[in-house]
Amino acid sequence: MRGEPVTLVMGGLGVKGVASIGVLQSLHDHGVPIKRMVVAGAAALVAGQYALGRRLDGLTDAFVHFFEENRRVLWGLESLSGLFNSARRRGLESFSYFLHERLFCRANMSRISVLGWDVVEPLLDRFFEETTFRDLDIPISVSTVDLKTRKLYFIEEGSLKQAMKAAIAFPGLFPPVEYGERLLVSSTLCCELPIEALARDAAPVVAVNFPSVVPRERPRSLLEIIALTTEVRSNFIKEALLQEKADHVFRLEGMGRYRWGSYRRIAAMVEQARRETDRQLEQMSEFRRRNRLTKGAHDGEGAGHRAPGFTRSFPDNTIEAFNAAVKLGADGIECDVHETADSRFVIFHDNDIEGRSISEMPLAEIQQAKLAGKYRIPTLEETLETCRGRLLLNIELKLVYSLDRFLDIVRGLMKPEELLFSSFYGTLINELADLAPEIKRGILTGFPVKDPLKLVSMVRAQVMVPRFGFVTMALVDKMQSRKLGLIVWDCNTAEEIRTALAWNVDGIITDNPDTVLQERPKEK
């Protein structure tokens, strides 16, 4: 998982959001870089503390202590959330459950919420004092629902305390929060994970899913029926959105046995979440390692000669590197294109130069920067001129907004059969299918994909470009049997390259093109 920074999406119903502590601890231990956190509900408190650089261990205790202190006020939350256990309840317990349910219903009938802010105010004061979003080490988007526009609203600036209030303003439990013109409540009830409407450059999106298992018992009362249907619909929406929008999902099955009101089991929840995230992260690296080993078995068998061996030399994305690739005998090169502030296009890998985003810099300023002391950042036109008639060119589209202008330039300088467009952004590939149907398109992925065929057909790509670590021989066969291409990236050691060749992939994007050329059988 090390490598590209990810956008982390966290939510969770009620107190289940607190279990995000465990997830963050685990990600932190494994060194997964996070570029932004998009959070809803109680997970916002946790993410806020983490981004402020506070220690996570103490946080669990703080929550446990808080709920212990307010046990009297939070009456019944636990038993209410454990709906449908009515069959097991007996005598006094059954009666107190009825009282809670009735009280909750009555309180909500006569006022806007059961609790006031005075309960959590001290906790929020302690957590966030007078801090604002500017004090955060990692940017956070706090997802809420605006009651006036009936839409999701992301808070990204201002006082943290106020934003957190809005994040945990569960309708029925806390009153809505006035925020400037807006009137905000927590978004977890209408969509547990704020995964819709993420920014275009959010990819790769990693979501944390705390599944909620709806108890098997039949609902006994009217309120239970309503609660059950609400929960079933929430789950349906969540799962559908996850399948559509997330690049990778940590699905923590063990969280299913906790309910949104299980506030007395917070410590166990956090521990469970941490263990499961640890395990899944280890499985992912284990998956990569094992695949590398099994590759050896196929070594040399039916080695392909189709692999064009797209290359990336160092320093990457310079004219000098492209010329070196030609000299070496590579079939093609892969480069990354960005749009500048004045709508020109440059070839560069990262999103920023010395801390400034390329999309905010004009071309003249970008060209003053020198890579490794002497190399210049080339424009798109220069690169196309260099490759024309000599190399296949795979252009990875990073942040490109003026697609029309981009296509005009590309079409003017190279033939469609010399080109392959690729991107992590499915929407971009989909758009290109309409704008430039004559040029091949590939969808880049950096994480395991649940249903690769569905993904490829959804964005209308002809080629899948997955990270080598997540490719299996079965996937290669699956794609090729449907006449779809498969090109791997991040395939750099000799062993990896040998395996990729043995699997007969359609292309290898590598930092070591010379190894590919050595390993590749001579063409007839």
Add this chain to the structure above:
Amino acid sequence: MGVIRALTDAGIPIDIINGTSAGAIMGGGYALYRDVDTMAVKIRDIVQGVKLGYFNIFRHSEQGQSFMRKWLQGAVCDVASLRTSVQSHAHNLKALRMLFDDHEFADTKIPFSCAAFDLVSRKTVVIKRGKLVDGVLASVTLPGIFPPVRRGKQLLIDGYVLANIPVRELRAEGADFVISVELGTTERDPYSNGIELLSYVEGMKNRRLERWEIEQSDFHIRVNFAHYDGARFDNYVVAMELGYEVARRMVPRLKRRLEQRAG
């Protein structure tokens, strides 16, 4: 009914029908008689002869908070935590019997099915066998107002939970060109108490689920009842005319789409 009339007037054949809630009543009636006029007469008799209104405890009321209403709400709360419903099915059953008599799903002239939600398996079920009255009754059982309907091992309520516009269910039945009909309801001032706030948020989920279903249909007709209360059955004539007017205006576009599909 207005939409159906507009479609048949324009000569657009209806080969298969699936409905949820009120859609199940209208769809089922049309599938059985294949004649809008017969339906209109039946509906008039029902509205005049049966007391159909229901008391929605989760609905905002304009009448303000009178003492009586507060007391009533309190009583409803007690009922809500003890029983599965506020009202019984008696009036619904009477109305459905008047419309469907003893006919079965197999008797309908157009293949018809309706969608309900099963509280036991937590899935949408499509009902297409047995008595029409039983099937449609399950589909109109608004949770929180009427008691769930037992059917074999299932415990059924209104299919709106996951399939308010059952496009997916219709596709599974083998439908080729699906026309979805959405009946938009009133958008009110958000809330004045917690329960209303909760149901307001629930409404947002509703729209999202519906949007997914509508995306999967080939043609969409939206009838907007901006000033029409879903629980007031006596203005059914206005509703019918509104539906007819909206659908009639969309017929040319629908025909073009059908031609595109054929060509």
